[in-house]
Amino acid sequence: MSKKKPTKKDIEIVISNLINHIKAIEERIVALDNVFGLYIKYKKEDTGFQKYVSEQLKEAQGDGKDS
Numbered sequence: 001m002s003k004k005k006p007t008k009k010d011i012e013i014v015i016s017n018l019i020n021h022i023k024a025i026e027e028r029i030v031a032l033d034n035v036f037g038l039y040i041k042y043k044k045e046d047t048g049f050q051k052y053v054s055e056q057l058k059e060a061q062g063d064g065k066d067s
Contacts, residue, residue: 006014040046 040049
C-alpha cells in the first residue's frame with residue numbers, strides 16, 4: 001500500500017485545526033494567569049511575590065556577572 005499524498009485542502013484543514021488548538025491553549029493560559037494574579041492579590045502578597053520573582057530571574061540570568 002502506498003501512502004496517498006495530502007491534498008491542498010487536507011493541509012489547510014490540518015493547519016486550521018492547529019490554529020484553533022493554539023488559540024484554545026492561549027485562552028487557557030490567559031485564564032490561569034488571571035486566576036493566579038487574583039490569588040496573589042487575595043493573599044495580599046503581590047509585592048513580596050514580585051520581589052521573589054525578580055530575585056529568581058536575576059539568579060537564573062546570573063546577573064550578567066558569570067558571563
